[in-house]
Amino acid sequence: MxxxxxxxxxxxxxxxxxxxxxxxxxxxxxxxxxxxxxxxxxxxxxQFRREHPIRVWLLGAENLPQVPALLEGDAFAEAICPQEESRSIELTVAPKADQSIAKTDASARAQEAIENQEFDAVIYIPPNFAAELDKFHEKLTFTKPTPGEVGASDVPKPEVFANTASDKSRVAYERVDRILSRWRGAVIAKNLEARNIPLEATRPFEVVNIDIAExxxxxxxxxxxxxxxxxxxxxxxxxxxxxxxxxxxxxxxxxxxxxxxxxxxxxxxxxxxxxxxxxxxxxxxxxxxxxxxxxxxxxxxxxxxxxxxxxxxxxxxxxxxxxxxxxxxxxxxxxxxxxxxxxxxxxxxxxxxxxxxxxxxxxxxxxxxxxxxxxxxxxxxxxxxxxxxxxxxxxxxxxxxxxxxxxxxxxxxxxxxxxxxxxxxxxxxxxxxxxxxxxFRESERWDIGLWLRHLVRDRGETPTIGEAVMCGVLILMARFFAGFVAPATADFRSFAAVTLILQIALIATPALLMTIMLTSNPRKTLSLFAPRWQMLPLAILLALLLHPVAMWLSVGIHTLYPLSEDAKAQIQALTAPIAEQPLVYVLLLMAVVPAICEELAFRGFILSGLRHTGHRWMAIAGSAAFFGITHSLLQQSLSAFVLGLVIGYLTLRTGSLFPGMLYHLTHNSLAMTAASYWPDKLKSVPSWEYFVAVDDSGLYYNPYFTLLCGAAAALLLYWLHRQPYAASEEERIQTAIDHQTSLTGQRPVWRLW
Amino acid sequence: MIHVRDLTKTYADLRRGQFVALAGLSLDARPGQIYGLLGPNGAGKTTALRILSTVLRPTSGEATVNGYDVVTQPDLVRYQIGFVSCNTAVYDRMTAWEMVGYFGRLYGLSEELLEQRMEDIFKRLNMQEIRDVLGAKMSTGMKQKVSIARAIVHDPPVLIFDEATAGLDVLVARALLKTVAELRENGKCVIFSTHIMREAERLCDRIAIMHRGDILSEGSLPELRERHQQNDLEDMFFDLISAHEARRAEQQEKDDRDASELPIYS
Known part of the structure; x- marks a missing residue:
């Protein structure tokens, strides 16, 4: 370039x-x-907003006590509502003629007034309010009741109507509430004064807020x-x-x-x-x-x-x-x-x-x-x-x-x-x-029937990129919805059933069905070729060598993104029932089945489709990404992504799905037995503590031993890299094109005619 | 100079299944020669020329331009060609001078050489008065001139014209044909596709008559006349295509009959 x-x-x-x-x-x-x-x-x-003060309607003004006064003339008393505040309130006091109305009548009228937007809030002071207030005051002063003797029923209850669905009415309600609170404060002060208690009794301490932010x-x-x-x-x-x-x-x-x-x-x-x-x-x-x-x-x-x-x-x-x-x-x-x-x-x-x-x-x-x-x-x-x-x-x-x-x-x-x-x-x-x-896409009349027929009729040897992505998305969606339907269980039988359904019905079946329907060469699509025999032990060896690395990777991921308490509890709940089962069943369920089902889908159908991009690492990373996301926990997804990269590379390099299956099988078996099986067995092996450490949560590899294994795995991978490789048509062309562009640094042989 | 062997191109098509746009095209064109592709609409001319200009990739077969492979060396091929088609428009918001200069620089011409080439081309193509006119303000003929100037600014050995006279009036079309002829005199290898008989007759040294992605007959005009015993190119063209269609229909009928004669076991 x-x-x-x-x-x-x-x-x-x-x-x-x-x-x-x-x-x-x-x-x-x-x-x-x-x-x-x-x-x-x-x-x-x-400005427009400021010029529209809120409208408050006061019903039952004659029921108000004289002291402390809520009103001064036709406005709120200045001691309760300072002048700059009352400027934005338009108070309408209902004339005396309306005062005799009954309580139910009043609430109906208040609601009507707000609904008709005549007023934003309505205060209703019930009849005998002042008298009840006085009665309560006297009860407090003369009978000196103990705290249990006075109930909410003894207190008079004025009402405030507002419509909180309307912004203006809500603002009105908040302002009226502030004013009434202040008024209540004044009533409290008066009551306390009558009993010679200082006002501070209601506020035994004051909180001082100090904001240190500049x-x-x-x-x-x-x-x-x-x-x-x-x-x-x-x-x-x-x-x-x-x-x-x-x-x-x-x-x-x-x-x-x-x-x-x-x-x-x-x-x-x-x-x-x-x-x-x-x-x-x-x-x-x-x-x-x-x-x-x-x-x-x-x-x-x-x-x-x-x-x-x-x-x-x-x-x-x-x-x-x-x-x-x-x-x-x-x-x-x-x-x-x-x-x-x-x-x-x-x-x-x-x-x-x-x-x-x-x-x-x-x-x-x-x-x-x-x-x-x-x-x-x-x-x-x-x-x-x-x-x-x-x-x-x-x-x-x-x-x-x-x-x-x-x-x-x-x-x-x-x-x-x-x-x-x-x-x-x-x-x-x-x-x-x-x-x-x-x-050069041209708009074409699209028809779902024709399109489906076209997919089957014009199928290629291996799936297209779009079909591969579609398969991945289908699996992810099925996985997502199954997560809601499947019961969270601590019982091994139902856990096994859920796992089997997930693996067979939701992962392997879509991939196999799509292979049969959408490709003309299922064997090539799923890479079901016999590999060179050396590749099988190599896969197992590689999985063994990379297991310490995978364990440390998982530790790193868990430090970076700690498991949530919920997830921890869920995993813990399953650990015990699984440990009780015979090892064969556990391995069958957690190692053999996933190794077959997941490999068929991710390294079979999806990877062979994505190879049409012509960039093999992009294909590997794409299939690994789908493989990773299929694992529901983020921490597992990240580990699985890395695992997917290794198996994807193995599959492409060996030209066969089987080494990848063996790798997956070995990896899962080790993972399943690392916590429960090996710690006991290892104790009889001499000088085992140089390689692994065992604690409550399982076993940890010695870091130096891990590095050694990693280095050995790198050598194996290098050997694999040197082996002959069957590039796809697109990869071959892409390599040729890349080679050509690297030549263009020295301009090609052409001269002006 | 241009060497094409068994070139095929198929598209997936919802209705027709695999649509074959090119069915094993083979041709050779030499320097100092105008090679004409003559065919009705949909014959595969544009597909073939797009493959030669590396904009499309063939499904199978081989094509080299001046020794470079169109599939594996597309960048090198593009230095060898100038491509003018009815689909290669000029930029609306660029003047003729800017546009030609831009492509000259993309080809890596030095400023000095570019200036010289552009002055020469603008004079030769009579483009002095549209030098500072924006593409959006140009007539179709002016735009086509700019396209040609853009395609020859780097003096490529191969020029590809795909239905280049489409939409041009007689005067402009004639001028264009004259330019193409001049290019041949300068030793260029020119591929010229058209569906207009007169153009092919007047201009082309060799003519390939294309239909349904295949070449029905190929040769110089006298050779074709001799081979098909037909003096008039248009009649020859019509006869060839009718004969081909008749053979196709016959084949189709035979296929249908074979299909229906399959033994049925009850």
Missing amino acids: SWSKVKLIFLREVRDQLRDRRTLFMIAVLPILLYPLMGMVFLQVS EGSRRIAIWSKILPFILLVWALTGAFYPAIDLCAGEKERGTLETLLSSPAQRSEIVWGKLLTVMTFSVATSLLNLVSMAGTGSFVMTQMQRMDMGGVIPLDFGPPPILPLLWLLVALLPIAALFSALSLAVAAFARSSKEGQYYLMPLLLVSLPLMLFPLMPATELDLGTAIIPVTGVMLLLRTLMEGQYWEAARYALPVVGVTALCCLLAVRWAIDQFNNESVL
Whole structure:
């Protein structure tokens, strides 16, 4: 790949985009106009809101006591409701003529008044309220009851009506409640005074809140949650539209074929376009950020001056400068990731219109990753750092909050994972540009019957990539729903039944059925060939040697992502019943059956389908990913993914499914017996403690012994790597093409005529 | 220069099953020669030329351009060719001069050489007045000129024209044919696909008559006339295709009859 050509393509695409009036408007003009406009509208609306005070209706005013007074004239008493508060309350006191109404009547009228939106809240003071209040007061003063003697029934009950489904009514209710609480306070004070008890008796201690956060850091805490989110949303949107124009748009305009027949390699085209999309993604989010932060802090300051009744935190000022700089640093990897994703998706789309449809799914997938870091108590650790997008956002937050040491510890995994995702997306995009069915897809009338018939009639020797992915997704879905239906049990028989059903019906059967229906060469699809005999002992030896490594890997994974208490309890509950069974049954169920069923599906059907990509490691990783996700626990999934990589490699290299089955069988058998069987047996072996340590939870290999085994396994794998390999047609062509591109460093033999 | 053997291309098609776009195409074209692919719509001309320009991959068979294999050395093949088709549009938001320059640079021409080539090409193709016109403002004829300029800017040994005169008025089409003829005089190997008899007759040194992904007859115009005892190319074309269709129908009928004559055991 030549970077000078990438630069050439990049410069052309940028110029092309800048010449498009719509793009320019979306990227440069819209953000500059949008936020001030939004701010203006917001200010207008909030003013509008202020000019509409809440309307409160007071029924039964004549039942109120004289002291302490709730009302002064037609408004709340100033001692209870300060003037600036009562300004936003429009109190209507019902005239005396209405006062004699019965209680049921009153509540009906109050409800009607709120439903008709005449009032936002209604206070109803029942008849004899003042008299009952006095009676209660006297009871307290003269009979001096003990605490048990006074009940809720002795206390008069005024009522407040509101409709909490309506915002305005709810606000009215909250304000009225505040006022009534203060009034109640006044009544309490009066009662206490009558008995010569100081008011402080009701508040025996005062809590003093001391917030040690400096003003600046509180502001950072708020901004550090808002800004990364906004940045991310705009980075994605800013990447998506140019990506559609650069891929699907070019297809529509017919210039893509021109470019594809030029000497630019697919990878150069994709990188050139990726840099363009990234530039626009960065520009869009920066402009939006600057415009939003500017307008936002201006509007906030204005609103504070107008005092919006505690809606806005007092120190919500403009964002501090240093965190903004960190934001800029983090913007690059985020923009790169989103650009690569958008480009891959856009390259798949046939037309701009089809491309637009893909924005929503893309947003839906990335939104949880963006929202997760906003949840309280989500912290940056190794576990969260390696989640794409989430890791970047958490790293950004840590940086903005000034915890540089924390950030430095996790910077490498975050950047590494982001870079890996980027490269995968770029690879995907390049594959889209190589895929002629994507480039020259024509719309065809689709008919499910015809399509199914086509699948069976035009089947190839081995499944297509799509069929392989479909098989994986089917298994995952079946597994997911079976998880709900299958009873969680501690009984071995039902556990065995569930495991058998899962393995045979939900994993092996779909793969076998699809093999028979969708492929013309089931033997080749499932790699059911006899391997060279050496490969069988090799598989077993490899599994034995790699078992210590797998154990340590599992320890590492469990440290990184500790098991939840629920999962621990579930596993524990099963351990005992399994240990009671004869070893043969356990191995049959947990080692033999999975080794056959899972291998048929993942290294059989799925792997042979994915090999059509022409990249064998991508095929292996893809099948391992499906294999991993099928395991329901995250910790098991990660271990299984690594296991899948090894078995996948073994299957491809030996050209047969059987060595992989043997490996799987050996691996599972060791895993099942490591905790229960071996510890006892090993004690009779001399100097066993040099190799393994045994504690309550099972056995641990000596780290040096593990390294030794790992090295020996690496040698075995190297030997395997040197063995002759039967490449698929696509792999052969891909290798030839890769070889050719490496030659293009020295320009080919051609001269100007 | 161009060597094609047993090239096939099949597509999966919902309705028709495996649709054969190319059924074992073989041809050889030499430098200083215009090789014409003459066929009705859907004959497989575009598929064949797309394979030669490495945009499509063949299902089987072999094709080399100037000694480079289209499947395993696509990047090298693309340096050898200039490809003009009705599907290779020009950029809307680029002027003619920018567009040709852009492709020249993609081919790795030095600035000095590129400048010289472009001045020469713009003069020869009479493109001086559209030099600074954006693609979106050009007429179909102007766009086709830019496409040709773009395809020859790196002076490739092989030029591929796929229905290049489609949609052009007589004047522009004539100018285009003149340019193609000039390219032959400069020793280029030109492949020219068309469904217009007159063009093939006037221009091509060798003609392959294509139908349903196969070549029905191939040779220079005099050879074809001699072989089929037919002076008029259009009549010859029509006869060949009718005869082929008749044979196909006969074969189909025979297949159906064989199928129905299968013994039925009760």
